[in-house]
Amino acid sequence: MGTMAMASPLPVRNGVNATRLHLPKSGSWTTVADYLLERFGHVDPEGILRRFDDGEIVGLGGVKLNRLTPMGEHEFIWYYRTLPVETPIPFETQILHQDEHLLVVDKPHFLPTTPGGKFIQESALVRLRNQTGIDDLVPMHRLDRATAGVILFAVNPETRGAYQMLFERREIAKRYKAVVALSPGGGLETGVVLQANGGHSDTRSPQQLRELLESMPLTYENRMSKVKGQLRSIVDEGEPNAQTLIKVESTGVSAGFHAGVKVALMDLEPHSGKTHQLRIHLASLGLGIINDAFYPRLWDLAPDDYERPLQLLAHTISFTDPLTGQERSFSSKQRLCEAPAA
Numbered sequence: 001m002g003t004m005a006m007a008s009p010l011p012v013r014n015g016v017n018a019t020r021l022h023l024p025k026s027g028s029w030t031t032v033a034d035y036l037l038e039r040f041g042h043v044d045p046e047g048i049l050r051r052f053d054d055g056e057i058v059g060l061g062g063v064k065l066n067r068l069t070p071m072g073e074h075e076f077i078w079y080y081r082t083l084p085v086e087t088p089i090p091f092e093t094q095i096l097h098q099d100e101h102l103l104v105v106d107k108p109h110f111l112p113t114t115p116g117g118k119f120i121q122e123s124a125l126v127r128l129r130n131q132t133g134i135d136d137l138v139p140m141h142r143l144d145r146a147t148a149g150v151i152l153f154a155v156n157p158e159t160r161g162a163y164q165m166l167f168e169r170r171e172i173a174k175r176y177k178a179v180v181a182l183s184p185g186g187g188l189e190t191g192v193v194l195q196a197n198g199g200h201s202d203t204r205s206p207q208q209l210r211e212l213l214e215s216m217p218l219t220y221e222n223r224m225s226k227v228k229g230q231l232r233s234i235v236d237e238g239e240p241n242a243q244t245l246i247k248v249e250s251t252g253v254s255a256g257f258h259a260g261v262k263v264a265l266m267d268l269e270p271h272s273g274k275t276h277q278l279r280i281h282l283a284s285l286g287l288g289i290i291n292d293a294f295y296p297r298l299w300d301l302a303p304d305d306y307e308r309p310l311q312l313l314a315h316t317i318s319f320t321d322p323l324t325g326q327e328r329s330f331s332s333k334q335r336l337c338e339a340p341a342a
Contacts, residue, residue, distance in 0.1 A: 009062035010078045012135035015126035016115060018078040023071065032057075032077065033067045044082065051079060086122045090306070093124050096150065096330050101323065102163070103128065103137060103153040104330045109309035113142040113151060128153065141167055144276075146293070149176070149314025149332045162322040173318040176268040176278055179311035179338040180287040182209055182251070185261035192296040194283040198234045200296060204286035212285060213264060217247040220281050224274045232294055233275045235284060244281045245269040252340025257307050258290065265339045278312065290338050311338045 010018035029035040036048050036057075051057050055064040059074040091108035098104070107113065107124050115123040121130075129137050140152040140163055154160035166172050181188045183206065191203035204212070221240035226233050247267040254261045266287070268278050276295065282288060283295035290311040293299040313336050318329040 006060070006076065008078055009058050009060065010080065012129060013080055014083070014121070015129035015135075016080070016083065016120060019081045021077050021079070023074060023077060025072075025075075027071065029071050031067065032065055032069045032071055032074065035071060047082065056080060083120050084118060086118065086120065089119075089122045093127060094333065095128075096333070098132075099155075101154070101156050101159045103132065103134070103155055104317075105151050105153065106332050106334060107143055107148055107151050107314075108334070109146060109148045110304050110306065112145040113139050119145075124151065125153075140164060141172075143314055144310075146310040147312045147314060148309070148334055150317045150330050151314070152317065152330075159323060166319050166322060170273075171319060173316075174270060174314065175316040176270070177249070177313045177315045177336055177339075178266045178268060178278065178282060178289045179254070179263050179336050180266060180282055181254075181258070181261055181263055181290050182206070182213075183262040185254075185258045188258060188261065188290065189288065189297065191286040192283070192288060193286045194235060194280060194288075194296040196235045196237050198232070209286060212287070213248050213251070217245060219243060219245050219271075220285065222281070222284060224277065224280060226275050232298065233277075233280060235280060241272065242274040242277045242281070243271040244278060245271065246281070246285075250340050254290075254338045255341035256337035256339075258338055263290070263338055263340055265336070309337065311336045 008018050008020065023035065033052055037045055040048060049067060052065060052067045057065045057077055057079045059065060059077055065077065089111050091111060093108060093111065094106040096104045096106055105124065105128065112119045112123045114125045120126060125137065125139060129135055134155055136157050138154045138160060140154055143149060143151055154163055181190045184190055191209055193201045193204060195201050221243040223236040223238040223240050224233050224242045225236050249265040249267045251264045254263045270277055279289055279292055279295045288296045291308045292310055313332055313334055316329060316331040321328050
């Protein structure tokens, strides 16, 4: 049996799946407890032994292990990890639609889609499992933690695959909104052009940016690749693999933290789904998204500034429902705070 098809014998608890661990086939450990104490004992040795006593470490089929279970009897074990103490993220996910197959939500900025690292309970998936009581809830796609907007979650494992195929076949239409700066402001760079391999060219002048906006809508494309071991992507030389239709929705003056700065609200339709595609495409044109900590330049790591969210919103997602043939479309109710004042 492949490990991907191996169902957890432990149920979801507090919205979080049990952790699966692959045990080594050989070594100096007599028991599973010996191995776990060597690997994790520096964290909480008494807690590890207590989990054996409480029957909270199990093997395939839910077989409970104890302190004396010898190594070699089990290839995989499951257990509940100790959850870190998390600082609450002060924004809520709004449910836009719910039926027996789909849950559609409007995710705020700063909240990750799925648990990972220091964010477990403070993730959209875990929050929604706890809120709805649906342990089988699974996201059909993801948004970066910094990006707000619409996400589809599958409710029913039996119909999940039909919706997943829409994403695999690229039969899902997505539209995003982004706000870019057209004039300098405190902490804002304008016109910086992202080049191949993450380099920068000279900045575009205000006149060049105006001419660029006037030439839209335009389809922008380039070749992108993920940087191994990093959270960033880069522009590569070669045949394009990422394409976006870019339109200008409106221009004016920012109404948010950067009040008084000239900005443009952009409408974006990605025709491919590369990591950070929209952020890179706008930065490559000299129209970097306001408050983007990655592009065109990488910021030093800093605590989240809730007054300065990345000005990128997954606004609308549309598709033909594979179960009913009905055309469906869901749109965010959020507004980007740096958008031009109405």
